[in-house]
Amino acid sequence: MTVKELSQEARHEQALKMYAQDTPELLDEIKDLSPDEQQDQIQWAFEDEAEAQGLQVWELTLKYTTTPEEFEAERLKLHKEAAEVLGVEWEEYCEMNGLIV
Known part of the structure; x- marks a missing residue:
């Protein structure tokens, strides 16, 4: 199964695993926590990383799950879908979300 065939939830789980592998210092910090607590900490760190990069979590x-x-x-495709769902013109949506296309 390719990454494109994964559900959003499965893709997110894969991204969290990859993120955790990329941040061994985080894994070291949380190694004594329960598995559930470790998962929560990884999720929160991932959310903080998204914010630091100026990205949405998705x-x-x-x-993490596609090539550059x-x-x-894919990012533009999903943003266009969001604009359609919201009923917002593409140019206005781009402006509201700081997208440069």
């Missing part, structure tokens, strides 16, 4: 998930080329294409 965008950081996408960043796929990331931009």
Whole structure:
């Protein structure tokens, strides 16, 4: 199964695993916590990382689970879908969300 075929939830779980592997200092800090508490800490750190990068959590998930080329294409596709769902013109949506296309 390719990453594109994963559900959003499965993709997010994969991104969390990859993020945890990329942050061994975090894993060292939380090693004495229960598995559930470790998962919570990884999730919160992931959310903080997304914010630090100026991304939504779903965008950081996408960043971890796609190539750089796929990331931009998928990111724009999902933002366009969000604009449609919200009933907002694409240009206005881009302006509201600081998107440069």
